[in-house]
Amino acid sequence: MSNKVLAKGLAGALAASVALVPLMASAGELVIESWRNDDIDIWNDKIIPAFNKEHPDIKVSFKPTPPTEYNASVNAKLAGGTAGDLITCRPFDASLELYKQGNLAPLDDLKGMDNFSDVAKSAWQTDDGSVTFCLPMASVIHGFIYNKEAFEEVGVEVPKTREEFYAALDKIKEEGSYIPMAMGTADQWEAATMGFQNIGPNYWNGEAGRKALIDGSAKFTDAPYVDTFKELASWKNYLPDGYEAISYPDAQNLFSLGRAAVYPAGSWDISLFNNQADFEFGAFPPPPAAGADTCYISDHTDIALGLNAGSKNAAEAKLFLEWMTGSEFAELYSNALPGFFSLSNHKVAVTDPVASEFVSWRQKCESTIRNSYQILSRGTPNLENDLWNLSAQVINGTLTPTDAAGAAEAGLAKWYAPHQ
């Protein structure tokens, strides 16, 4: 008896879901595929209503998939012809592969594309830069977040140069009531991402150095890279005891509990600290050497939106993308998600004080992206994975800076022709 009830229930549910499918994908409705399921409220309550003020007749729905399943699911949907009209793009190779398979439409002639700089577009272009296939949405910026109260208590100023930075750290260490720098190497990626890629651009002159690595005119064994590793090696003096076993959440907690003075940060950390830290905190860019006339920051391209080449609503989808190139979207997005910054050239008023400090560096400093992301992480051994391992080892003191640089270069030389 209960089986029958169950069977009827199942059949009913099945019928209902079958009946719903045509409703959900009615013609003229734009579907956005994304891995940002954290952002669903922001899209539904802010971004889509703002778009509908201008285009009330275009229905848009935001359909996120969990981040870990996104790549596999979007590939399968594109292959099966059931993917949404707009596809959120991962940076570099994952999206490039989709374009090469003919799943993403070229967007070069999209109106408003010239609101984006070449660096912003570089993550979603063919290797020769001739075709752009996704509209850049947001980047994350690296720098250092500091505890303002700790700085006042110890009596140090916000450092402007590398020398001042380490003098400040030394002073905090000597004073003793704060851990100078909150980071660990247990998860490895912080050492590379918040360490190597954060302070490095000041040594290799941002884009110039990054491009030189790609065309083979610079090598990891050159002075800028060895010096970056050398500076990184000095960090171990300022990290908490047992940093080898301190994970990323440990480091975040050390800082947000007020036990550390400086935190090597990605701008995405801002919202967590806003929620958890009960002291005032600020931010400063990676300090360049004294006398350097330019500073460089890692302004890493992270997320973009592309057009499904098989979309039946391509015209409407293009209207949406065009709207996204405007200043209204840039402002909405940057303020809804402090720490994710619109990649457009519009002057955006960011209301969060720390986030607006981060984004102000774009005016003072030159932007670049992480040097391992474009082309160089295509082979085996994988450069990005190598840099995680090597940076962590340099900080742990199990590898010298020179050996680490040599190992990174040797890995690249194994498969990348310009380095052979």
Add this chain to the structure above:
Amino acid sequence: MAHSGPMTDWRKAKLPVIAFLAPATVIYTLFMIYPLLDSIRLSFYATPSGGDTAFVGLDNYRTILADPDWSATFWNSFWNNMKFFAVHMLIQNPIGIALAGILSLPQLRFRNTYRTMMIMPTMLSVVIVGFIWQLILSPVWGVGADLLDIVGLKSLFGPWLGKEGSALITLSFISVWQWVGIPLMLIYAALLAIPDDLVDAAIVDGATHFEVFIHIKLPLVLPTVAMVSILTFVGNFNAFDLIYAVKGALAGPNFSTDIMGTLFYRTFFGYQLQLGNPHLGATVASLMFLIILAGVLFYLFAIQRRLARYQL
């Protein structure tokens, strides 16, 4: 129903026998044998970038075992796996046997309480075990340093999970802590099956409980110990979850905790910017299968046949 009964001959029983065996056979074939064979098939193919998938014979195996990049990683993970297994064999199983021996002592009180407490960790999720031990051993928040301080050994405390030399051993101990309940239960059950008169006779002859255990009980449960060993072997060479939960797929520092399970995961699914390669991944999986198969065959032919079994 007329045919059922003790007198039914084989021909008449055929249909029910097939009917009862079929579900298990079909499900096992569909979900175990077919995927296994298909993943071995997958390892004989490759997809060059921009090209179509093609049969490449043993090329993938050559890459993993002979290409210096891959073979160094592979053998590193293999030896780490051997160390992981050795810790379980030398620590987990002897402790399991000893605890089972103590639990089966006739005059022990609170037997059930102890038994329940010892089996407890086995019932926890690996992710929770990994998280708890990371907290205990954390140099920032952990109680590990304070506990050592109580016995005056604080100077010995270190960030064990983060040091190249100690990370794998520490993880092995965590795994031992979690799984020691399994050998304990199996051997305890075997010990309970030993008739009391054997033990009583030995006690009457003047043997101590320790002598009874070594000379009478242990030889009788040796087949169970062998079975526990092979289960440990298979379990350890399939291990992945604890390492992944604590150290991630890059199994740092410097791949010192990389075992074959994590290597397989990185190769098959990719990691960060490293794109997954299903064919090389399937090759790693097939090699894991061959290693486990070799171990099990060694056990079947070299050990199991020589074990003396006693009719009790």
